[in-house]
Amino acid sequence: MGGFKSKIDRRTLLKGTAAMGAAAFASPYFFTKGASAYVNEPTGSSVTFGFNVPQTGAYADEGADELRAYQLAVEHLNGEGDGGLLNTFSSKELKGSGVLGKKVEFTTGDTQTKSDAARASAKRMIEKDGAIMITGGSSSGVAIAVQSLCQEAGVIFMAGLTHSNDTTGKDRRRNGFRHFFNTEMSGAALGPVMEANYGNDRKAYHLTADYTWGWSQEGSIKKYSEAIGWETVNAVRTPLGAGDFSQYITPVLNSGADVLILNHYGKDMVNSLTQAVQFGLRDKQVNGKNFEIVVPLYSRLMAQGAGENVKGIFGSTNWHWSLQDEGSQAFVKSFGAKYGFPPSQAAHTCYVQALLYADAAQRAGSFNPCAIVEALEGFEFDGMGNGPTLYRADDHQCFKKVLVVKGNENPTSQFDLLEVVQEVPAEKVTYDPTGDEFAGDLGACNAG
Amino acid sequence: MDAILLQVLNGLDKGAAYALIALGLTLIFGTLGVVNFAHGALFMLGAFCAVTINRALTLEKVALSETQTTAWGTPLEIRTPYAQEWFGDFGLTIIDYSVPLSILIAIPFMLLVGIAMERGLVRFFYKRPHAEQILVTFGLAIVLQEIVKAIYGANPIQQDAPSIVQGAADIGALFGDPGALVYPWWRIVYLIFSGVVIAAVFAFLQFTTFGMVVRAGMADRETVGLLGINIDRRFTIVFGIAAVVAGLAGVMYTPILPPDYHIGMDFLVLSFVVVVVGGMGSLPGAVAAGFLLGVLQSFASMTAVRDILSKVGIVGLDQIIIYLVAIVVLLVRPRGLMGRKGVME
Known part of the structure; x- marks a missing residue:
């Protein structure tokens, strides 16, 4: 016993304690939280x-x-x-x-x-x-x-x-x-459709919800609309849940723009689209062309709120x-x-x-x-x-077909609001995950 | 020039909605001394009166198709509104005018709601501190919102203006310059409607005996009571009138903004700013501040103004202009534009 005791000096004890501490710190969840190999491992039926x-x-x-x-x-x-x-x-x-x-x-x-x-x-x-x-x-x-x-x-x-x-x-x-x-795929899918329907000589005005999704959507549509020769006249940020968008729509009327891009979702989309139509934008002629509105991300549930106003308006959707x-x-x-x-x-x-x-x-x-x-x-x-x-x-992003849709001109039921115009294949919307706008670090997986 | 005129018109239009709500708030505050945070909910209830009337008028007869099926295999439903079935084209015209027709139902309904609210809840809080009045009315607003959401869901519900006033009016054509100035017909209707309602409230208070008593009560409630007049009963009716004003503002606003359960809250905060800028308890102040802030908000969003401001490094002013003006007004005139001495002091 005496010999054993003499082998453990203060330095060794400290080392041992430090090693145990490090082991406890680095040990997986199952050493510290019962016998589970990972968080909430199911044990019953x-x-x-x-x-x-x-x-x-x-x-x-x-x-x-x-x-x-x-x-x-x-x-x-x-x-x-x-x-x-x-x-x-x-x-x-x-x-x-x-x-x-x-x-x-x-x-x-x-x-x-x-x-x-x-x-x-x-x-x-x-x-x-x-x-x-x-x-x-x-x-x-x-x-x-x-x-x-x-x-x-x-x-x-x-x-x-x-x-x-x-x-x-x-x-x-x-x-x-x-x-x-995502917004990149919406832009990639909508770009060619906008070009085919509205041509290359267009002036776009963006109204954008002022938060992470809105900025992302505005950036993607700008990228793909400018690539087909469109000019971005102005991009105005609107507060989330603004309600009445009239003060943002009236400047569009005299801006020289002939396309309005509504980077809004949900209630904001319903309100801004309804009001843009009320202000006669869709009946307007600018630069010798019909004024057009584009809603990059559609939701059918919300389109119900906008009623007749969605008719003929292009957008994209994940599935319909x-x-x-x-x-x-x-x-x-x-x-x-x-x-x-x-x-x-x-x-x-x-x-x-x-x-x-x-x-x-x-x-x-x-x-x-x-x-x-x-x-x-x-x-x-x-x-x-x-x-x-x-x-x-x-x-960890899925790559699959993206749907370009248009507000249905002749709906046959209350659910038949959107018409699928094109199913854009996955390879057309695939991008480089290491590009400047997308680069990120997945890190390691964590099992708890 | 056209752009400026357009923004003036738009500002007046926005201001009209603020003024209508602020007018009701001020009526209640001026008479009963209650800060009513449920006022936005009254606006919302008005809007949902229009939705309910529309739903009632468009109740549909459902017949099952014998030949067509849905994508999930059940027979396709063929829906025809009863109004059309019973009255033909006249039925469709009634449906077309459902928003203005809703006014007829909204007036008695909102009057009852206002009176019930005052008698059933608010009157127990007259002698309590303002903070408690705010809490109880705010709580009531949340309850009303949740009830509406439980019935109608959370999504906005589109309400159409009558087809005759859909689309935009070419005001520029009147001055020989077609297309230069266009403005939605229904917003013009709303502006005129607001003017009429505001004028009616002022005329009622100014030119009727009832109004005279109410004004006297606002100035000195105790003395009017000592004269043997039941001022409490009259103030209850004033609460009802304020509810009607908010409700009508809501009914007529539905074609501009598809209503959802939260629409009242969106307006409430702005309306309080309007009331404070106008001066607590001042009816003309509330109306003037409503229009002033509406116009300022509209101008701050003009492209030319935004360009100038961004050159000096200011962006997003349009989002905060109302609050900025409120701060300046309160620093310069602590009682607001037309505030009376001794109110809320």
Whole structure:
């Protein structure tokens, strides 16, 4: 004993303590938090998904549609209903018996379309409800905030409706994935259509929502409209939720511009478009041409609010229920039969994200976030409504067809508001993930 | 020159909406001394009167198609408004005029809402501090918003102006320069309508016995009470009138801005600024400040003004001009433009 004692001097003890401290600091979550290999590893017969959608606030209706889609996805994953897109999905790993033999359950949170509220609800679902992953949302600001929280917490984030380049650009994270398209793709898809319909000699005036998505959208449309020879006369930032846009529209009338680009979404889009039409912009002739309006990002739910004013106006969208491919038809059939109306693009992207996550877990044989990341990176699939799709490993962005749509001149029903003008193939909207506007660092995956 | 005229017109138009709401706020504050944060919700309720009337008029008969189906396999619904089914073209005309027709329903409805609000809730807070009045009325506004959202959803609901006043008026053509100055017909209608409502409220207060008593009550409530006049009852009716003014402003605004449950809150903050700039308790002050701030806001957005400002390094002034003017006015005239001594002091 005495000999043993004499071997441990003060210096050795200090070294040992430091080494243990370092080991504890560097050790994975499972050494410090019980026996789990990763955060919220399911141990029972079920696994819990966390659906974080706006249930209150201006995007509550869009959030409600997302939630409907998630509930449908859970039913299909558990073998209830008609199976929806599981029947058309190119990967056949999911058999309608849950995921990895576990029944899928879910918990929901309210993002309120506010970054802090969304982070709080995601945190609650991870820490209290044991959510294995978080998905949903209807705003880029929220998506970026929740994505970074999920990265820190060590769970996967499958983004809902978020269109800013930054989500998979400078703010990309290894644990985050986006199926929805972005402003760069909208610009790339709309550019040739604007050229074909309105020519090369045009003067554009931008009204832009003054926040991250608006700036991203303005930049992309400027890039692609100037590339086809259009001149940007002015780009005016408008406060989010301005309500009455008349003070911003009246200067357009005498600006010499012959195209108005409305980089607005949701309520702002409804209001600015309605008011632009009221001011007679669409009946106006400038520089010997008809004045035109372009809405780069359309949402059918919101287009309902703008009524007749959307007729003939070009824009882009991620997906539309009138698509005739097998996958889209299967989804519309399942959703329509359950709820009595067709799904929105927000519902579609959320449903697909839930299935893609489940499929990745099934293929990986684990819910470990790092295994899921590996399964999703570079994953190619089809049958989900957008044609052949790639989840690019470099930035976790999906590349697939982008739809150019136009407000329907002769709608046959209250849902038939948009008409698909062109399905722009994925290769036309693919960009370099290391370009100046997109460069970011995914970092390492975090399993908690 | 055309651009300046256009902005003046637009400013007056924006100011008209501010003035109408601020007028109601000032009426309530001037008579009852209550800071009513639920006033925006009254504007919103008015707007949803128009939505409700429109929904009622466009109630549809649903028949199922025998030949066509929806994308999800159920028979296609063929919808025809009952009004059209029963009255033919006359029914369609009624639907076309649903916004102005809503006024007929909105007046009694808003009067009742105003009276119920005052008798049922606000009167219990007369002797309480302003902070508590603000809290309770703000809470009421949130409750009303959530009720409307539960019924109508969160998305804006488009309301069309009658087809005869849709589109834009070519004012320039009147002066021999077609296309130089165009302005939406409905906004012109709104401006005239606001003028009529404001004039009616002033005439009512100025030229009727009821108005005279109310004005006397505003000046010295106690003395009027000592004369044996039930001033409380009259003030309740004034609350109702203020609610009607806000409601009518809301009804007529729906074709300009598709209403949603939050539309009142969007206006409320600006309207309080208008009231403070005009002078607490001053009716002409509220109206004048409404138009003044509307015009200033409009001018700050002019391209020429923005260009000059950006050259000296100022951007985004249009977004804060109202608050900037409020600060300057309050520094120079702490009681506002036409504020009376002793009010809120």
